[in-house]
Amino acid sequence: MTTNHYDVVIVGGGLAGLSSAAYLSSKGKKVAVLERGQLGGRAVTLKIKGFNFNFGAHAIYARDSSVLKTFEKELDLHIDWQDFNPTKAKYDIGNDLTAVPANVQGLFQTKLLKGLDKVLFTFEILKTMLKMETGHPHMSIQKWMEKKNVNEEVKEMMLTLASSNFFTREPEKIPSDVFFSYYSRLFTTNKPVAYIGGGWQALINEFVRVIEANNGVILTKTKVESFHVEEDRVVGVVTPEGEFTADEFISCIPPKEMVKVFAETRLEHAIAQHAEYEPTVVIVYDIGLKERIDVPYSYIYDKQNNIFITDISYYDQTCVPEGGQLLQATAYMRQSDVGNKELAEQRKLEIEALYDKHFAGWREQLVVPRVSTRAIVQEIKWTMNQKPMPIFMPDYRNLFFAGDWCEGQGQLSELSFSSAMNVAKLILEK
Numbered sequence: 001m002t003t004n005h006y007d008v009v010i011v012g013g014g015l016a017g018l019s020s021a022a023y024l025s026s027k028g029k030k031v032a033v034l035e036r037g038q039l040g041g042r043a044v045t046l047k048i049k050g051f052n053f054n055f056g057a058h059a060i061y062a063r064d065s066s067v068l069k070t071f072e073k074e075l076d077l078h079i080d081w082q083d084f085n086p087t088k089a090k091y092d093i094g095n096d097l098t099a100v101p102a103n104v105q106g107l108f109q110t111k112l113l114k115g116l117d118k119v120l121f122t123f124e125i126l127k128t129m130l131k132m133e134t135g136h137p138h139m140s141i142q143k144w145m146e147k148k149n150v151n152e153e154v155k156e157m158m159l160t161l162a163s164s165n166f167f168t169r170e171p172e173k174i175p176s177d178v179f180f181s182y183y184s185r186l187f188t189t190n191k192p193v194a195y196i197g198g199g200w201q202a203l204i205n206e207f208v209r210v211i212e213a214n215n216g217v218i219l220t221k222t223k224v225e226s227f228h229v230e231e232d233r234v235v236g237v238v239t240p241e242g243e244f245t246a247d248e249f250i251s252c253i254p255p256k257e258m259v260k261v262f263a264e265t266r267l268e269h270a271i272a273q274h275a276e277y278e279p280t281v282v283i284v285y286d287i288g289l290k291e292r293i294d295v296p297y298s299y300i301y302d303k304q305n306n307i308f309i310t311d312i313s314y315y316d317q318t319c320v321p322e323g324g325q326l327l328q329a330t331a332y333m334r335q336s337d338v339g340n341k342e343l344a345e346q347r348k349l350e351i352e353a354l355y356d357k358h359f360a361g362w363r364e365q366l367v368v369p370r371v372s373t374r375a376i377v378q379e380i381k382w383t384m385n386q387k388p389m390p391i392f393m394p395d396y397r398n399l400f401f402a403g404d405w406c407e408g409q410g411q412l413s414e415l416s417f418s419s420a421m422n423v424a425k426l427i428l429e430k
């Protein structure tokens with residue numbers, strides 16, 4: 001057994017672990033990141049037959065006010081932003097395609113809302129932007145809109161938007177306060193959606209570059225088996241290679257993993273509760289094509305089936321071999337449908353039918369498909385009766401938590417980045 005001492009030991013090398021490590025090391029802290037597998041966690045890029053498949057669309061929402069933007073600025077990260085083109089975004093409404101009301105032009109053109117409804121929808125957006133609507137934590141967005149007598153069409157439009165931002169087939173269950181705080185930020189941004197050239201891997205490489213430049217240590221294939229605690233402090237983490245001790249610790253591993261490593265500590269019960277919460281699960285079905293199938297849109301959302309297709313290679317040519325195309329389809333799920341194998345098969349067929357409809361000829365061009373029938377987009381889904389984990393619990397005063405299961409700003413990776421930034425600042429303030 002060897003002993004290694006650091007200022008901060010960070011367990012988990014996903015986006016939360018790497019971003020907090022990069023930030024702390026840039027401020028002079030001696031850090032070590034311990035990752036049981038490969039770096040990146042769920043933000044992984046897999047190279048198969050010349051195609052770079054990202055697990056997830058790596059879409060960053062409201063990038064100009066995002067925490068990732070702050071990391072970019074403060075750490076001098078090189079990020080090749082590829083902004084979403086709203087004129088190429090369409091809703092599939094059965095027999096027709098119509099504009100997504102993602103900007104004024106889209107709102108003017110969309111067939112989803114009629115004359116007066118457009119005005120009412122704009123009014124709802126304005127109220128949200130001005131924070132005149134804040135919602136209530138004990139009321140779902142469905143209940144809130146009923147209480148406020150929001151017009152049916154406008155209500156449906158708001159829920160359709162929420163479906164895509166929260167990756168859910170049940171947007172009505174989102175707590176109303178979460179809904180309004182999310183959209184007050186998104187509606188005021190100039191950059192609602194952006195992709196990262198080179199995918200998640202490019203971002204991971206940038207965090208690693210900063211950590212290594214500041215003499216941080218990154219150990220992959222190093223699984224933390226338990227946290228070693230004494231009274232109200234963590235003293236070390238135990239791995240098969242030995243114990244790593246530190247002044248401060250950040251646990252950036254999902255609650256379902258955390259229950260194991262915190263067994264028989266004061267946190268056992270608190271973490272067990274979070275580990276039982278439902279995650280946001282989707283089906284992902286990506287296809288790598290030999291030759292591009294040119295269509296006048298780069299994003300299609302099938303409103304009835306809650307499936308979207310993004311032409312990732314429209315935004316990022318580096319993810320395909322020359323002349324190729326990479327399409328990514330994601331099907332949202334109802335919680336009660338998760339784990340139902342028959343239904344997963346049916347959703348896969350629905351995705352294929354959507355490819356047939358909008359990218360005719362894809363089967364002949366197919367080089368490689370990549371399917372995941374249970375992709376965890378967010379470890380704790382923000383619905384009524386579920387709460388994210390706090391980033392600090394009073395039981396151990398040198399232990400912090402970060403990840404998309406924690407309290408923070410936004411949803412998805414923004415939660416990982418914001419909780420990572422918040423814990424890094426708390427540690428620096430000490």
Ligand SMILES: Cc1cc2nc3c(=O)[nH]c(=O)nc-3n(C[C@H](O)[C@H](O)[C@H](O)COP(=O)(O)OP(=O)(O)OC[C@H]3O[C@@H](n4cnc5c(N)ncnc54)[C@H](O)[C@@H]3O)c2cc1C
Pocket residue numbers: 011012013014015016017034035036037038039040041042043055056057058059060061222223224225252253254257261282284375376377378402403404405411412413414416
């Ligand atoms: C299909 C899909 C689509 C998505 N689309 C988007 C999107 O468009 N935009 C967006 O912002 N986000 C998106 N996301 C979400 C985003 O990928 C996640 O929010 C983010 O990657 C979570 O990072 P994390 O560091 O919080 O957690 P994780 O990635 O889960 O990292 C946890 C890390 O801890 C490691 N670990 C676990 N146990 C141990 C242990 N005992 N010892 C050491 N290490 C351990 C794991 O191996 C892992 O690397 C998507 C996700 C998916 C799956």
